[in-house]
Amino acid sequence: MPKLKTHKSIAKRFRIKRSKKGTKILKRAEGQDHFNARERGNTKRNKRSDNIMSATMAKTILKAMPHA
Numbered sequence: 001m002p003k004l005k006t007h008k009s010i011a012k013r014f015r016i017k018r019s020k021k022g023t024k025i026l027k028r029a030e031g032q033d034h035f036n037a038r039e040r041g042n043t044k045r046n047k048r049s050d051n052i053m054s055a056t057m058a059k060t061i062l063k064a065m066p067h068a
Contacts, residue, residue, distance in 0.1 A: 007064035
């Protein structure tokens, strides 16, 4: 049986938080690097926080990161 390999682009984009309550997959809000001066205040504020991925998406991400 071949070694399980981590999907590197997914590993760079997502963080896995495990606790007794369950597993959460966190992702930074997209579009943060530049052109933020023209954004509305609400948009700018929302970009500062992390997004929690849905259960379906989490299943896919965890499959791609077998050692996390």
